[in-house]
Amino acid sequence: MxxxxxxxxxxxxxxxxxxxxxxxxxxxxxxxxxxxxxxxxxxxxxxxxxxxxxxxxxxxxxxxxxxxxxxxxxxxxxxxxxxxxxxxxxxxxxxxxxxxxxxxxxxxxxxxxxxxxxxxxxxxxxxxxxxxxxxxxxxxxxxxxxxxAQILEMLKWGKEHWYIAIPIILIIINLIVINLNRLEKNLLEKRRERQTV
Known part of the structure; x- marks a missing residue:
């Protein structure tokens, strides 16, 4: 495939x-x-x-x-x-x-x-x-x-050691989501502050 x-x-x-x-x-x-x-x-x-x-x-x-x-x-x-x-x-x-x-x-x-x-x-x-x-x-x-060449080597390593790569990917995704949630909270708080002023 x-x-x-x-x-x-x-x-x-x-x-x-x-x-x-x-x-x-x-x-x-x-x-x-x-x-x-x-x-x-x-x-x-x-x-x-x-x-x-x-x-x-x-x-x-x-x-x-x-x-x-x-x-x-x-x-x-x-x-x-x-x-x-x-x-x-x-x-x-x-x-x-x-x-x-x-x-x-x-x-x-x-x-x-x-x-x-x-x-x-x-x-x-x-x-x-x-x-x-x-x-x-x-x-x-x-x-x-x-x-x-380096990316191909990493992909080959990831394919052979997928059980190690999956937790790393999940951690990266989690960090991205946490940072986006913080940004979203900050923007909404600033919007509320402007509305109350």
Whole structure:
């Protein structure tokens, strides 16, 4: 099965990368960097394809917010807290939040939708989103390209010693979730303070 997947990636790599990047594809970008390192993909083309996919993905989320406000309010009630945080971040930091939202775990799809719900310029969003997407692709693919051999060795080690790798991954995920919860609490507390003043 693994050989079949690798064969597909080698044959249809750019197409897979494009669609993977639309759907939050850091793993796809890392794979593209490794494939570029092995000579199965071109580094500049991989960056362009990955960046364009990321751009298209966030444009889709933005326009879902812009043209489906009622749907979002009705169907995504469980995400209200994240939408509130996204609005606070946009008000507080402005356009840089569009640039960095790709690196915010759990918020990447919410922030473009939340911005789409506002009166924010679609043209300005598209420009910042495009630049951000190219940077995102480059800073993820290039290290994987340069350290491709080491990453492959780590993957091989992880495959052989999976029982050690799983607890490490769980600890990292736990730390990320704890930090996100702290950030969320701080933002909500600051919002309450402003409302009471």
């Amino acid at each position: 693994e050989d079949l997947l690798i064969g597909w990636l080698k044959e249809y790599g750019y197409i897979v990368l494009f669609f993977w990047s639309i759907l939050e594809g850091e793993m796809g970008l890392i794979m593209a960097g490794i494939f570029s390192h092995m000579g199965d993909m071109s580094l500049p083309i991989a960056i362009a394809v990955g960046g364009f996919g990321g751009f298209i993905g966030d444009q889709i989320y933005f326009y879902i917010g812009r043209f489906n406000k009622r749907y979002i309010h009705n169907k995504l009630r469980s995400q209200r807290r994240k939408f509130a945080i996204a609005h606070l971040l946009l008000k507080r930091y402005g356009w840089p939040i569009i640039f960095i939202q790709r690196y915010m775990y759990g918020m990447r799809t919410v922030i473009p939708m939340a911005i789409g719900l506002t009166q924010y310029s679609s043209r300005q969003f598209a420009i910042i989103n495009f630049i951000s997407a190219i940077f995102w692709a480059a800073i993820t693919i290039i290290p994987a390209y340069y350290y491709g």
